[in-house]
Amino acid sequence: MQFNPEQADPSLVYSMMIRAITPRPIAWVSTISANGIPNLAPFSYFNGLCSRPAALMFSPVNRADGSKKDTVRNIEDNGQFVVNVVPFAVAERMFKTAGDFDYEESEFEIAGLTPQPSQQIEPPRIAESPLQFECELMQIVPVGEGPLAANVIIGKILLMNIDDAVLDEMGKIDPQRVDTIGRMGGRTYCRTSDRFTL
Numbered sequence: 001m002q003f004n005p006e007q008a009d010p011s012l013v014y015s016m017m018i019r020a021i022t023p024r025p026i027a028w029v030s031t032i033s034a035n036g037i038p039n040l041a042p043f044s045y046f047n048g049l050c051s052r053p054a055a056l057m058f059s060p061v062n063r064a065d066g067s068k069k070d071t072v073r074n075i076e077d078n079g080q081f082v083v084n085v086v087p088f089a090v091a092e093r094m095f096k097t098a099g100d101f102d103y104e105e106s107e108f109e110i111a112g113l114t115p116q117p118s119q120q121i122e123p124p125r126i127a128e129s130p131l132q133f134e135c136e137l138m139q140i141v142p143v144g145e146g147p148l149a150a151n152v153i154i155g156k157i158l159l160m161n162i163d164d165a166v167l168d169e170m171g172k173i174d175p176q177r178v179d180t181i182g183r184m185g186g187r188t189y190c191r192t193s194d195r196f197t198l
């Protein structure tokens with residue numbers, strides 16, 4: 001079959017895209033509101049961008065009513081965020097933080113996660129994540145407009161916080177020890193425990 005996104009309902013396009021582009025890593029993003037309330041949400045339109053400068057991107061889309069998600073509002077306000085990597089051990093708690101909570105509610109409390117002060121920026125990191133990127137906003141790139149249009153967040157990585165437990169004998173990050181999860185289509189996820197070498 002062929003699928004032409006121009007002729008389909010955007011909700012179907014979404015469903016086709018998240019089933020076609022797999023597995024996707026998950027940026028578990030912590031931000032802080034103007035009145036100091038920490039916010040957490042996962043985003044799987046996420047990847048690294050380049051290493052000079054060290055930069056990454058993720059893509060929060062607008063809600064169905066066209067409004068921006070809390071993560072975008074907070075980053076627009078203060079230009080800072082932490083991307084936390086998601087290990088299998090906290091998969092369920094990650095999922096909890098994707099709920100549509102009030103702007104004033106903190107997902108840290110709702111999901112039972114521990115906020116840990118960052119070294120260089122205001123938003124806290126997630127203590128339960130073994131890899132945390134402290135980032136400063138470089139650019140927000142709008143793609144489309146209205147409901148489901150994207151606000152691609154491009155961030156410069158100021159600091160990587162790495163739990164020593166995920167380092168190998170050479171002092172490099174061992175993905176096997178991180179036990180990262182990825183998102184497949186819909187509500188299905190994958191672990192990264194099955195590997196091969198090329």
Ligand SMILES: Cc1cc2nc3c(=O)[nH]c(=O)nc-3n(C[C@H](O)[C@H](O)[C@H](O)COP(=O)(O)O)c2cc1C
Pocket residue numbers: 026039040041042043044045046059060061062068069070071072094095097098099100101183
């Ligand atoms: C694993 C996972 C990945 C997600 N990826 C995205 C994404 O890439 N872009 C997006 O806009 N929403 C994504 N969502 C939905 C957001 O997490 C959800 O809308 C959240 O409530 C946004 O929170 P906020 O308003 O606090 O920013 C994802 C949800 C889950 C569970």
